[in-house]
Amino acid sequence: MSRPEDTLAADVHYDDVEARKYTTSSRIQTIQASMTRRALELLDLPSPSLILDIGCGSGLSGEILSQIPPDEGGPHAWVGMDISASMLDIALQRDVEGDLLLADIGQGVPFRAGTFDAAISISAIQWLCNAESSETSPAGRLSRFFNGLYASLKRGGRAVCQFYPKNDVQKKMITSAAVKAGFGAGLLEDDPDTKNVKVYLVLTVGGSAADGDITGVVEGMEGVDVLDARRKGKTTGKGEIKKGSKTWIIKKKEQMERKGKVVKATSKYTGRKRRIQF
């Protein structure tokens, strides 16, 4: 299956024709609706809230947010961000209730600290893994986005981002960028190992889930298996890392990566002494 991310930038790909096709396709509408409902289930909002819709497009997911009946904690108010003017144009024609912004999420999230109760993103953040110009890098765009998102959510807030990772490298790149921004992060996969796999990145700010653990989000949900791949033991504390050692080099590389610099991948050769040459 072809991936539009690989060929064009989001704002160029979703032109008037493509945006209309996307919005009128009943197949896409059903998939988007079911993913939005799943994301809302994960957000678990008890009362009407202010939600940020990242990559809102023509407002397919936002529409559902406005339609939640009062007995299920709705209706929610939402603000949508999207980079494609054509998509937003269709959202205007469809007369959605949320507020719309034309903005690039890779440039950050222009809201003041603690604005939103929650954030939702359906099929958008994989676009961040591609940088169209030489001035930006995927790592820099991801870090600006997650840092901005982290700041704009209130303490105890949650974000659920459904995305289509190209491969495990992308999945790891996105998750680690979120963790570096300070989120508690976990990946939820619906229908794993099938063609219809749906990946949800569940993010928490501060200790919202039970005792600050991300697995608390899915606690009590049916049919969810928790796979915890985290290291059991804590890493050694600060001050114990010897300058020039392998851990020290890896730490420095992570620091540089956080700044958005291009860093060579870590391998078994990292930090090894060179063989003596004659």
Place this chain on the structure above:
Amino acid sequence: MKVLTLNFLTCAVKSCKSSSDSFPLHPKDAELAKDDVEINPQLLANVLPRLDWNALRTTSTELGFPSLPDQPPSPEDLTADEKMLQELHSLLMETQIMEGKLVCGHCGHEYAIREGIANFLLPSHLV
């Protein structure tokens, strides 16, 4: 764009992140419209503690609305006071800025608003 959203938006330019002048953004040549939105008291009570009341007072004066009280009402007062609730609802949720500009008080960058959608795309040297 709703006045509620304007109360949360800051300037997106990198050098403005550290400045207090970059919030609130000041509307310029704004054309307003009024939408009918169903009132949702719970949502207003939820959002109220997060509103920057001083910024809201500035914005409402700049848009030419009657001035707001000095202090924000507490969520309990708000749910009890039907009139206050209605007034806040019509200012925050129903008033829409359809055309105009938003100007940053620090760098002076102007964000255009067309058909109610603000353009926050920045040239790459400002990111």
